[in-house]
Amino acid sequence: MSFDRHGFGYSKVGRGNVSPVTINLPKIGIRHGICLGERDKADLDGFWRELDEILKLTEKALVERYAYICSQNPKAAPFMYINHTMRGFNNKNISSVMKHGSQAIGLIGVAEMCEALFGKNHVDMSARNFALQVIEHISDFAKEASERNDLNFGVYFTPAEGCCYTICKKLKDEFGIISNITDKEFLTNSIHVPVWEEVTPFEKIDIEAPFCKLGTSGCITYVEFDSKIINNLDAVETVINYAMDNNIPYFAINFPLDTCCDCHYQGDIPSEGCPVCNSKNIERLARVTGYLTSDVSHFNQGKQDEVKRRFKHMK
Template identity: 30%
Template sequence: MVAKLCEYNWGCRSFLFPFKPDGEHYKWYGRCNLGVCTINIVDIALTSKGDKEVFWKLFDERMENLVKPACLLRYDKLKGVKAKVAPLLWQYGVFARLNADDDITKALDKMGYSISIGYNGIYEVTKIMTGKSHTTKEGFEFAEQVVKFLNDKADKWKAETGKGFSVYQTPQEESTDWFCNKLKKKFGIVKDVTDKGYITNSYHIDVREPIDIFSKFTIEGKLQKYSKGGNVAYAETGDLTNNIEALYEVIKHMYNTNIHAEINNEGSCKCFKCGYEGKMDYDTNTLEFECPVCKNRDLKSMSIVLRVCGYLSSKGKFIAGRFKDIINRVKHLE
């Protein structure tokens, strides 16, 4: 059940702060994230068939019976783990300065940590439940109810258990594809949901939707605040080298809307066969990049640098869902 309805990633992410001695034999730098367990909210929406009473009932059940136990398991799996299993992290100061045989939870409990509740597909969920995008008034109101529900659960569980629950905007490196394939197998082709080949990341506006950068950041900023465990928004632009004034206005807008965001141009791509530099063409059937000048498709003689999901990647070959997400992105500022 967990495998079908959640993305269950083991991982550890640190948030580093200035060195802070605590007066005991270990000293710590920051707090640790124990990983993300992502609930597939789109599955809940499709299962409910648009019935909001059924949706909220299922949502609550899956949060309590799937996500909460999975998140607590992350912490419990670390009980009894000794600092000596990763000396650099736990003995020599990356996370703490423990003795070799100390339990690492001793440091976790003292310095603080988060267990992250991830989520996906607010755009798709809103379309299923309201028939509209969350760029509309009705759609936004429902989308906000969903992300607030997640945040309220995190606060509730934190109070109940004393554990550091938080809501985290899942990066969706692979689950954008994996979730979509599972949903397609279970529910078939659903317009604006499984027909795209990808599931939209967290609270983001669908990458296909035409919207200006200022409106996008205003809407997403209102939803982002509920993902206290980690978040980022994105916007696609043309080359702003000669339009610094516009870039400055966007940055001011980001501050005014209190949004964490990245502004991405078309990337840096080059064909080493003919010397072309710029945006590459692509084949939607084979999912291959192609040089628009010499038609080269050999990745070994190309440099493909694009924003994947919060970082630039030069590997040039992506899973199908991620590729379809990338090629469907519209510009929010030219």
């Protein structure tokens, strides 16, 4: 949680993001990168210029949203104050509460942005260094916007439960199929390593850790295992400790829980069917975004495509 300049400091209690606006980084990358074959070298001056224009528009949108929210009648949601879900209410106006929250500058698709600009994602060190400059630039802008507006602006690594699909579809409609960018049904979540990259859990943490300290309005790093990991608790503890040693503020371990609805076998069940009774009546429980679902099929086709492509970081 970003620092509250109005008295609550770094405390998370009774605060939250007032509203996020997510920046489509891949689109800026496509417009100024090499992926369309219009140039041999990325136009980085054009990239930075357009990013600054988008940041100014994002600031304007967040300030206008904040003003609109604060104009509402406090009687609309009294339980928020009675139960101290939101702290600081002065019994007069909503701004007394909302000023403690964050104006979240969200972002999506750092991997696709790098791919569009340079033909490689940020698993590559040179692309990673540029990506880190981009996030640091957004972070600096957030600090300046906080001063300009006397509000708490922060950097938000958007979970993108829905817009991972909708933004990718719009890019596909506008630019066509571009390898490793729009040739799938989703954009990669925030600063994450693409799900198909065959890296170890430690390599994934090493790549994402320098970014995470900048995600002051929300971030997550996860590693993907198969269900057998529950029989190797020493390995789980080792990976968690490594994440903590690298100052990952929010860390998760994903593994599937597939259940045959006929014979009740549990484990990694292949698409062909249950290994015990051959049934195809399978419930597939997975941590698709920030939540556990009753079945992966309930999510949009972007998230379903992402789950299918996920590499298990088991080495």
